[in-house]
């Protein structure tokens with residue numbers, strides 16, 4: 146039972162409620178039956194008494210005998226008393242010495258012409274319903290005797306106890322049935338929970354391949370799905386992290402090897418011409434820039450992880466920012482023979498945000514566009530819509546497969562690992578850019594077609610207070 150804690154608790158509650166309902170229902174039925182029998186019996190005794198007193202109205206001996214006989218047939222006892230309460234005659238198994246059912250108060254009532262009814266238990270504990278009536282004489286002048294009719298409840302009591310036995314029996318049956326059903330329900334309920342416990346324990350110790358196979362479409366099913374998703378996320382996170390560390394060490398090692406080698410060449414003057422020396426220095430310069438870029442990205446990321454990034458927001462002019470970013474990237478685009486066009490709408494409202502960060506985001510998108518486009522053009526749009534202002538960067542590059550689109554914003558994610566290494570990327574740019582943008586209340590969207598090109602769009606909600614430039 147310890148294994149099935151939830152099932153046990155639930156079962157206990159349901160069972161208690163069930164027992165409570167069953168008991169009160171049983172008691173109610175028992176009470177109903179008892180009352181019904183009692184009322185029936187009492188009415189019967191009353192009717193018999195009326196009957197007998199009517200028969201006894203003309204008191205002659207033959208009628209009396211007949212009456213006593215009748216009483217025997219009817220399974221009741223009758224007792225004649227005089228006005229002093231003494232027994233004149235009786236039928237059945239009445240013990241004449243036990244006359245406690247004849248109470249002096251009742252005798253008075255009877256001899257003033259009224260009926261009496263009571264319950265009485267004899268010395269042996271047998272219960273009787275008793276009804277008594279005065280026997281009016283023919284002259285109706287005075288009452289000389291009264292008639293008691295005593296009816297034993299023995300038969301009735303045994304009927305009632307039979308009913309009771311039946312009730313208890315069916316109650317026990319229903320209880321056992323409920324116990325069985327509850328046990329099954331508890332099993333059904335607790336099995337998936339136990340499975341979840343086992344799987345989450347496995348995940349916790351690093352077995353990220355563990356999955357749940359629960360397919361119900363209720364709360365338990367959705368919890369299982371959430372656990373599976375969590376495991377998938379963890380798995381992906383672990384994989385990308387491992388890959389990242391592998392990449393990082395590679396990325397770091399390559400420039401460092403170059404730096405070491407070429408600086409040694411220059412230091413030891415192992416070159417023939419000044420031109421050659423400049424070439425080597427150029428490589429050293431390029432590689433240090435590359436290292437700087439990588440280290441900057443890593444720092445940025447670390448700061449974001451700790452939530453330590455601080456924005457200095459103000460009203461910024463996106464036109465200026467776009468111009469600056471495009472100017473900075475122009476050279477790279479020219480080097481690759483790519484045309485860089487801007488389409489800037491005339492009046493763009495000011496946006497509340499961090500100018501430098503926004504420029505950083507845009508440069509990131511432009512760098513990607515240049516990096517992943519071999520020929521064609523790059524178009525930059527700055528336009529406004531009724532509810533937002535957007536900057537879109539469109540290229541005619543290699544594109545991104547559709548199923549990888551949601552993943553490119555993840556840290557360290559690169560489409561085709563060789564692709565970015567070739568281009569010198571680490572897969573951090575977009576994740577940093579997206580986070581920076583979201584910190585400012587903006588959002589980033591992407592659409593892409595393989596071989597045709599990619600379009601990144603960054604949106605800023607229009608602020609009512611934004612003034613037009």
Ligand SMILES: Nc1ncnc2c1ncn2[C@@H]1O[C@H](COP(=O)(O)OP(=O)(O)OP(=O)(O)O)[C@@H](O)[C@H]1O
Pocket residue numbers: 442513514517540542543544545553558559560561564565569570571572573574575576599
């Ligand atoms: N304009 C684009 N066209 C095609 N693929 C792109 C484009 N922009 C991004 N990608 C793909 O998305 C991946 C993630 O981009 P991201 O900018 O995060 O990293 P990166 O460019 O590889 O490295 P980093 O920007 O950190 O130097 C890239 O590796 C690239 O495969």
Ligand SMILES: [Mg+2]
Pocket residue numbers: 509512513570574575
């Ligand atoms: Mg990039």
